[in-house]
Structure formats: C-alpha cells, structure tokens
Amino acid sequence: MASSRATGQPLWAPSPASVAASNLTRFAARLGFEPPDYAALHAWSIANRAEFWREVWDFCGVVGERGDAPFLIDAEPFIGSRWFPNARLNFAENLLRRNDDAIAVVSVLEDGRRSTLTYAELREATAAFAMALGELGVGEGDRVAGWLPNVAETVIAMLATASLGAVWSSCSPDFGAEGALDRFGQIRPKVLIACDGYQYAGKRFDVRQRAREVYEAVPSIEHLLWVSVAGHEADAIAAAHVRYSGQHANFARVRFDSPLYILYSSGTTGKPKCIGHGVGGTLLQHLKEHQLHVDLRPQDVLFFFTTCGWMMWNWLVSALATGCRIVLYDGSPFHPSPKALLDMAESEAVTVFGASAKYLSSIERAGLQPRQSHDLRSLRAVLSTGSPLSHEGFRYVYHGIKEDVALASISGGTDLISCFALGCPWLPVYQGELQCAGLGMAVDVFDPAGVPVRGRKGELVCTKPFPSAPIWFWDDPGGAQYRAAYFDKYEGIWAHGDFAEITANDGLIVYGRSDATLNPGGVRIGTAEIYRQVEALEEVLDSVAIGQEWGADTRILLFVVLRGGAALTDDLRQRIKRRIREHASPRHVPAVVAAVPDVPRTLSGKVTELAVREVVHGREVKNITALANPEALQAFRDWARTSAA
Numbered sequence: 228m229a230s231s232r233a234t235g236q237p238l239w240a241p242s243p244a245s246v247a248a249s250n251l252t253r254f255a256a257r258l259g260f261e262p263p264d265y266a267a268l269h270a271w272s273i274a275n276r277a278e279f280w281r282e283v284w285d286f287c288g289v290v291g292e293r294g295d296a297p298f299l300i301d302a303e304p305f306i307g308s309r310w311f312p313n314a315r316l317n318f319a320e321n322l323l324r325r326n327d328d329a330i331a332v333v334s335v336l337e338d339g340r341r342s343t344l345t346y347a348e349l350r351e352a353t354a355a356f357a358m359a360l361g362e363l364g365v366g367e368g369d370r371v372a373g374w375l376p377n378v379a380e381t382v383i384a385m386l387a388t389a390s391l392g393a394v395w396s397s398c399s400p401d402f403g404a405e406g407a408l409d410r411f412g413q414i415r416p417k418v419l420i421a422c423d424g425y426q427y428a429g430k431r432f433d434v435r436q437r438a439r440e441v442y443e444a445v446p447s448i449e450h451l452l453w454v455s456v457a458g459h460e461a462d463a464i465a466a467a468h469v470r471y472s473g474q475h476a477n478f479a480r481v482r483f484d485s486p487l488y489i490l491y492s493s494g495t496t497g498k499p500k501c502i503g504h505g506v507g508g509t510l511l512q513h514l515k516e517h518q519l520h521v522d523l524r525p526q527d528v529l530f531f532f533t534t535c536g537w538m539m540w541n542w543l544v545s546a547l548a549t550g551c552r553i554v555l556y557d558g559s560p561f562h563p564s565p566k567a568l569l570d571m572a573e574s575e576a577v578t579v580f581g582a583s584a585k586y587l588s589s590i591e592r593a594g595l596q597p598r599q600s601h602d603l604r605s606l607r608a609v610l611s612t613g614s615p616l617s618h619e620g621f622r623y624v625y626h627g628i629k630e631d632v633a634l635a636s637i638s639g640g641t642d643l644i645s646c647f648a649l650g651c652p653w654l655p656v657y658q659g660e661l662q663c664a665g666l667g668m669a670v671d672v673f674d675p676a677g678v679p680v681r682g683r684k685g686e687l688v689c690t691k692p693f694p695s696a697p698i699w700f701w702d703d704p705g706g707a708q709y710r711a712a713y714f715d716k717y718e719g720i721w722a723h724g725d726f727a728e729i730t731a732n733d734g735l736i737v738y739g740r741s742d743a744t745l746n747p748g749g750v751r752i753g754t755a756e757i758y759r760q761v762e763a764l765e766e767v768l769d770s771v772a773i774g775q776e777w778g779a780d781t782r783i784l785l786f787v788v789l790r791g792g793a794a795l796t797d798d799l800r801q802r803i804k805r806r807i808r809e810h811a812s813p814r815h816v817p818a819v820v821a822a823v824p825d826v827p828r829t830l831s832g833k834v835t836e837l838a839v840r841e842v843v844h845g846r847e848v849k850n851i852t853a854l855a856n857p858e859a860l861q862a863f864r865d866w867a868r869t870s871a872a
Contacts, residue, residue: 235657235658235732237655237656237657238621238622238625238634238655238656238657238658239625239630239631239632239633239634239655239656240655240656241633241652241653241654241655245652246262246263246652246653247262249262249522249652249653250518250519250522250523250524250652251519251520251522251651251652251653252652252653253286254282254286254518254519255268257282257286258271258282262653263653263654265651265653265654265663265733266733268666269663269664269666272666272667273667273668273669273691276299276302276667276691276692276693277296277297277298277299278298279666279667280298280299280310280311280511280667280694281293281298283511283514283515283519283667284311284511286518287511287514287515287518287548288324289316289321289510289511289514290316290317290320290321290324291314291315291316291317291320291321291480292313292314292315292316292480293311293313293314294311294312294313294314294315295313297312298310298311299311299692300312302691302692303719304719305691305692305696305714305719305720305721306696306706306709306710306714308692308696309484310483310484310507310508310511310692310694311483311507311694312482312483314482314483314507315480315481315482315483316480316481316483316506316507316510317389317390317392317478317479317480317481317506318389318487318506318509318510319353319386319387319389319390319478320390320476320478320480321510321548322386322389322544322545322547322548323346323349323350323353323386323476323547324548324550325346325525325547325550326346326347326350327345327346327347328345328346328347329345329346329525329550329552330343330344330345330346330552331344331345331346331348331349331547331552331553332344332349332379332382332547332552332553332554332555333552333553333554333555333575334378334379334555334557335554335555335556335557335571335575336378336426336556336557336558337426337427337428337429337556337557337558337559337562337563337567338426338558342379344379346547346550349379349382349383349386349547350476351468351472351473351474351476352383352464352468353383353386353387353390353476354387354390354471354474354475354476354477355467355468355470355471355472355474356383356384356387356463356464356467356468357387357388357390357391357476357477358467358470358471358474359387359463359466359467359470359471360387360388360391360393360418361391363417363418363449363450364417364449365388365391365393365417365418366391366392366393367391367392367393367479367481367485368392368393368394368485368486369391369393369394369416369417369418370393370394370395370396370414370415370416370417370489371384371388371393371394371395371396371416371417371418371420372396372397372411372414372416372418372419372420372448373385373395373396373397373398373420373421373535374397374398374399374400374402374407374411374419374420374421374422374434374438374441375397375399375400375420375421375422375454375535376399376400376422376425376456376534376535376557377399377533377534377535377540377555377556377557378454378456378555378557379555380454380462380464381397381454381535382544382555383464384420384454384464385397385544389487389506390476390477390478390479391479392479392480392481392485394414394486394487394488394489394503395487395488395489396410396411396414396416396488396489396490396491396501397535397536397540398410398411398491398535398536398830399534399535399536399830400421400422400424400425400432400434401425401427401432401534401830401855402536402830402852403437403852404437404440404441404444405852406830406852406853407437407441408440408441408444408445409498409499409850409852409853410491410499410501411441411445411448412441412444412445413498413499413501413701413702414489414501414701415445415447416445416447416448417447417448417449417450418448418449418450418451418452419438419441419442419445419448419450419451419452420452420453420454420463421434421435421438421441421451421452421453421454422434422453422454422455422456422457423435423453423454423455423456423457423458423459423460424456424457424459425456425457425557426456426457426557426558427558427559427562428558428559428561428562429559429562429563431457433457433459435459435460438451439451481506482506482507483505483506483507483508484505484506484507484508484698485505485506486503486504486505486506486698486699487504487505487506487509488503488504488509488541488644489501489502489503489504489701490502490504490538490541490641490644491536491641492641492642493829493830493831493833493835493853497849497850498850499850499853500700500701500708500712501700501701501702502641502642502697502700502701503697503698503699503700503701504644504695504697504698505694505695505698507694508693508694508695508696508698509541509545509644509645509695510545510548511694511695512643512644512645512693512694512695513542513545513546513548513644513645514545514548514549515665515666515667516542516645516646516649516665517545517546517548517549518549519666520635520646520649520650520651520652520665520666521579521608521610521635521649521650522608522652523546523549523551523579524549524551525549525550525551526551526578527549527551527552527578527579528551528552528553528554528575528576528577528578528579528605529543529546529551529552529553529554529577529578529579529581530543530553530554530556530568530571530572530575530577530579530580530581531543531581531582531610532556532560532568532581532582532583532586533581534557534830534831536830536831537831537832538640538641538644539581539612541644542644542645543555543581554571554575554577556568556571560582560586561589565589565590565593565595566595566600566601568580568582568586569590569595569597569600569601569603570601572601572603572606573601573602573603576605577605577606578605578606578607578608579606579607579608579609579610580606580608580609580610581609581610581611581612582610582611583611583612583613583614583832584611584612584613584614584615584616584617584620584636585613585614585832587611587616587620587623587624588617588619588620588762591619591620591623591627592768595627596627597627597628597629598626598627598628598629598630603628603629606628606629606632607632607633608632608633608634608635608650609624609628609629609632609633609634609635610635610636610637610650611624611634611635611636611637612636612637612638612639612646613831613832613833614739614755614833614834615636615638615736615737615738615739615753615755615759616636616659617659617755617758617759617762617763618658618659618759619759619763621634621636621656621658621659622658633650633652633656634650634656635649635650635656635661635662636650636660636661636662637649637650637661638661638725638735638737640723642697642712642713642723643693643695643696643697644695645665645695646665646668647664647665647668647670647687647689647723647735648661648662648663648664648665648668648670648734648735648737649661649662649663649665650662650663651663657730657732657734659736660730660732660734660735660736661734661735661736661737662734663733663734663735664735667693667694668689668693669689669690669691669693670687670688670689670735671687671688671689671690671729672684672685672686672687672688672727672728672729673685673686673688673717673720673722674686677717677720680729681729681731682728682729682730682731683728684726684727684728684738684751684753685726685727685728686716686717686722686723686725686726686727686741687722687723687724687725687726687727687735687737688717688720688721688722688723689720689721689723690720690721696721697709700712724740724741724742725737725738725739725740725741726738726739726740726741726744726751726753737753737755738752738753738754738755738756739753739754739755739756739836740754740836742837743773743836743837743840745757745772745773745774745781745783746774746781747774747780747781747782747783747814748780748781748814750814752783752814752815754771754772754834754836756811756815757770757772757783757785757807757811757815757817758770758772759811760806760807760810760811760815761785761787761803761806761807763806764799764802764803764806765790766789766790766793766799767787767788767789767790767803768788768789768790769787769788769825769826770785770786770787770788770826771785771786771826771827771834771836771839772784772785772786772817772836773836773839773840773843774840775840775843775844776844777818782817782818782819783815783816783817783818783819784817784818784819784821784843785803785817785819785820785821786820786821786822786823786826786839786862786863786866787803787820787821787822787823788822788823788824788825788826789822794822795820795821795822800820803817803820804816804817804820819870821866821870823859823862823863823866824859824862825856825858825859825862826859827839827854827855827856827857827859827860828854828855828856828859829853829854829855830853830854830855832855835853835854838851838854838860839860839863842860842863842864842867843863843866843867844867845867848860
C-alpha cells in the first residue's frame with residue numbers, strides 16, 4: 228500500500244529501543260530498509276515476491292532443502308502459482324528443531340489442572356506416537372482426524388501426523404456427531420483420534436458415544452484411538468510413549484505444496500468446504516507473522532484463546548518453530564470467574580496474549596480492570612481477532628489492561644490460515660485500525676468496478692499470489708469451487724469477502740463480511756459500524772443486524788440481547804436509534820429494534836448474520852450443525868411469524 232500522511236493521534240507508539248531491537252529491523256536491514264518506512268519495505272515485498280519469501284526462509288532458518296531457483300513459477304493466473312517447487316521439508320521437524328529442557332507447551336484446564344512438556348519431551352512423545360500411527364498404516368497423504376480439546380496431546384497427535392507426511396484435520400469436542408460427520412465424512416480419514424470427555428463451564432461431557440457414531444458411519448476410518456481427558460478410556464498417546472520410549476524422531480520430507488492441514492469453512496450455508504493447506508506455505512507464512520509482525524522470540528510466552536476447530540489453534544502451535552513457549556487453555560474463558568484467562572496470564576507470565584474481540588468486550592462489560600487487579604508486567608502485546616475490534620475495545624486495552632502494550636487487531640481467516648492485515652513493531656496503534664497489510668500480501672480495497680480506493684469502503688482483495696493460499700478444495704476436480712469462492716468477483720484477483728477501508732495511516736478498517744453487509748437505499752453499511760454503537764450502551768450485551776427485503780428496498784433489523792433486568796422500552800429503543808444516528812449516520816438507523824435472548828454464533832464464536840437473515844425470510848438454514856447455539860434461532864423464527872409485518 229502506498230504511503231500516505233498519518234492522521235489522528237495514536238493510542239500507543241513503540242519505543243525507539245524496541246523498534247531498533249525488533250526482528251523486523253534486523254530483517255529489513257538485510258534488504259536495505261530501515262524503520263519507520265514500513266510502506267517501502269511492504270512495496271518491495273510485493274514487487275519482489277519470490278526474493279522476499281526466499282529471504283523469509285533464510286532469516287527464519289527453515290529446516291529443509293530450499294532448492295534452487297525459481298522460487299515462484301506460474302505466478303499468473305493467481306490460482307496456478309507454485310512456490311519453492313524444488314524444496315523438500317517437514318513441518319513437524321521445523322516445530323521440533325529445539326530439543327532441550329526448555330518448556331515448549333503448558334496445558335491448562337479450566338478446573339486448574341496444569342501440565343508441561345519440554346521441547347525434548349515433546350519431541351520424544353511425537354516420535355513415539357508417530358511410530359504407533361505408522362504401525363496402523365498411516366503414511367504420506369493419509370488423513371488423520373482429531374476430535375479433541377485444546378490440550379498437549381492434540382499437539383503431539385498433530386506433530387506425529389505431520390512427521391509422517393500425513394494430513395491433520397481437527398474439530399473441537401463440542402461439535403455434535405452430525406457436525407463432525409459433515410467435516411470428517413468428506414475427507415475420508417484413516418484414523419480418528421477422539422477424547423473420552425471434556426469440561427466446559429464447570430460441566431463434564433462424555434463424548435464417547437458420538438465418537439463411536441462417527442467411527443461407524445465413516446467407512447474409511449480403520450482405527451478409533453482415545454485421548455483420555457476424563458479418565459474413561461486408555462490413552463493411546465501415553466501407551467505409545469511407554470511402548471516406544473526413547474524412539475528416535477524421523478521426519479518425512481515432502482514437497483513444499485504437499486498437504487498438511489484440512490480446515491473447514493463455517494458451513495452455515497451448506498456443508499463446510501474442506502480447504503487444503505500446504506506444508507511450506509503454512510510454515511513460511513506463520514514464521515513471517517510470528518517473527519516479523521508479532522516480534523516473537525524464543526524467550527516469549529504466547530497464548531491465544533482458541534479451540535481446535537479454529538485456525539488460530541494452527542497458528543498458535545506453529546509458534547513452536549520460533550522456539551518459544553505456548554500456553555494452551557481448554558474450557559470456558561469465564562469459569563470459575565470472568566478473570567480466568569487473566570489469572571492464567573499472570574501465573575504463566577504470558578508475554579503475548581491473544582483472544583477474540585468479543586472476549587475483550589465481555590471482560591470490559593464485566594467491569595474488569597486487569598491493570599489494577601493483575602500483575603501483567605510480562606505482557607508486551609495483545610492480539611485480537613474473530614471480528615472487528617471496536618473503538619471502545621481499543622481504548623479499553625490501554626486504560627483497562629495495560630498502558631504500555633502493543634495492540635494488534637488482526638484479520639485473515641481459514642481460507643489463508645493466516646492474516647491479510649496485522650500488527651507491525653515499527654508502527655503506532657490508531658484507534659479502530661489494523662496497523663498494516665502483511666509483508667508479501669498485496670492487499671487492496673476495490674470498488675464494484677475493480678478500481679482501488681482509499682478512504683472509502685469496498686471489497687478487501689489480494690491482487691498477487693501468496694504461499695499460504697489453499698492448495699485445493701477437497702473433491703473439487705478442476706478447481707471450480709475454489710475459483711468460485713475467491714475469483715468470481717474480480718478476474719484473477721482474490722476477493723476475500725470482507726467489507727473494508729484503507730485509511731490515511733495505511734491501516735485497515737474491517738466493517739464485517741461482505742455477504743452480511745447491509746444495503747438500505749443502495750448504500751453499503753458494515754454491521755460492525757452498528758454493533759460498535761449499540762453495544763456501547765450499558766443495557767445491551769450483544770446484538771445482530773441484518774437486512775430484510777422490504778418492498779423494492781431493504782430495511783435494517785436490529786436484534787439486541789439485554790443485560791439481566793433490562794427491558795426494551797420505547798425509551799431504550801429511541802436511545803439506541805439516536806446513538807446510531809448521531810455516531811454513525813441516519814442510514815445506519817434500524818427500522819426495527821427487537822429483543823432476543825441470544826445471538827447465534829458459529830462454533831468459533833462468530834456472529835452469523837446469514838443464519839438470522841435466512842430465518843427471518845422464512846428460508847431454511849442449511850447447516851445448523853455449524854452453530855454453537857442453534858436453539859437461538861427460534862426467537863428469530865417467532866419474531867418473523869408474529870412481528871415482521
């Protein structure tokens with residue numbers, strides 16, 4: 228993105244000392260760039276993509292055979308690109324390059340149970356379980372499915388799979404059997420690894436019957452293995468460690484574009500798409516983001532609140548390649564109290580803390596002031612994703628959590644298993660803005676005619692290939708679904724499906740998903756613009772806005788979830804509308820404001836406006852198994868039946 232004059236006062240700026248000591252400064256010096264001119268470095272990384280990604284490989288010390296040039300071939304069209312065609316590497320070998328007594332993984336359960344693994348122990352456990360999987364016939368290209376919580380055993384199972392050159396795919400144990408079948412049933416795994424139970428919000432759940440249903444329903448699954456979280460079944464990973472104790476690690480080096488992961492789209496409009504990501508692209512992109520954008524070092528302690536059904540789990544675990552410590556947490560972030568994750572961050576001396584924007588909003592509404600109640604002297608960075616972080620959320624991080632902290636609102640997704648826009652160690656933080664486009668990512672914003680725009684809202688696009696683009700969609704001969712997903716809107720250019728704006732600071736504002744964008748009177752409005760205003764009111768806990776077809780136009784419907792004891796009076800309705808009118812625009816004001824008990828969310832915690840829109844229009848929601856709380860839709864059905872007129 229071209230450089231432009233910065234506007235507004237930043238909330239925070241890095242110190243000259245931190246800028247000088249950053250990984251990014253060391254990396255840029257190799258190429259003849261220096262801070263604070265990120266725009267020049269970014270422009271070079273786009274104009275010289277092959278050289279840039281080769282430099283990332285070298286700077287981050289990728290273990291493997293890089294091979295000779297070319298490092299990028301068939302760059303146009305976008306979908307035909309091939310990166311590092313002569314390379315051979317193994318993903319697990321890179322994450323386990325450290326082999327000492329430093330702690331690699333800390334696993335914390337909501338009931339307080341805590342365990343650790345050193346890098347040497349993790350490497351040994353991975354080698355042992357890889358032997359067990361190999362004896363079951365798992366080899367290069369085979370799929371291994373994990374229906375597991377966010378615990379150390381899941382990391383071991385994934386690394387063992389990757390060490391064999393096989394393909395890992397996971398979802399969290401709160402998925403129902405139908406949701407798991409929608410995913411694992413498509414990719415035909417050879418082995419299913421499932422937990423025998425898990426705990427959430429103080430309640431214990433036994434998932435063995437669901438796991439057996441999936442095992443019996445998918446003919447390709449030859450073996451069902453258990454990870455014992457609840458103590459009901461013998462643990463396959465522990466048994467492998469006993470049987471193969473001291474086994475030497477072997478890593479099958481594969482092509483750069485060999486499959487590593489299969490991730491899934493949310494599936495709210497039908498069966499989830501099965502998105503294949505490659506070994507090299509995933510590793511290189513994550514190394515770049517961790518080391519150059521997050522400024523991650525071996526001495527760091529990285530935490531991100533996630534489940535194994537969200538790409539942020541894959542992103543978190545990749546940090547092992549930097550040699551740092553990662554912290555896993557499984558359970559409710561608000562059990563036994565809203566302080567649960569903050570208590571954990573304090574006790575584990577977390578240096579980089581990641582969570583969803585919704586989590587930050589929730590602890591603010593709970594009245595928490597961590598900078599007063601917790602010792603967070605180790606904390607140097609806060610990461611937020613999942614949905615746009617509001618202006619109030621930006622301010623809360625600084626006045627409520629810690630004054631001197633780098634706040635990075637990041638945005639990307641399952642489609643690229645990484646980010647289009649994220650943080651930068653050289654740049655200040657401006658309220659409401661993602662700091663920058665990622666290096667090597669040709670991010671732009673287009674109007675409907677495909678013309679780049681600045682300071683105006685439009686479609687978030689990527690105009691040049693990048694290594695972590697999907698290598699394929701499962702069962703998509705000829706790539707028709709792949710092309711339709713990203714390239715139908717603009718020929719040869721990736722349209723991500725986000726409604727966004729590039730600011731005068733060269734930052735990015737994401738207003739929400741394009742398919743959820745409201746369009747009253749032909750004016751496009753991002754739902755995040757409405758949520759930011761309405762959820763600033765004390766009485767409102769949550770909200771969802773949709774466009775309802777109304778005559779020849781569209782009208783905005785706003786549904787709010789109210790704090791206990793609050794009622795949607797005429798006065799509150801008017802205050803909601805007045806705030807939206809004064810702080811957004813008259814175009815943003817909803818025609819209807821109604822109260823509902825809950826807002827439907829996907830299993831990764833994202834509000835699903837599309838499901839609400841379908842219900843309100845009397846259409847079937849094609850895949851309710853993609854929702855964490857499908858029962859929430861009933862209130863919208865009731866409203867549509869009794870109040871729509």
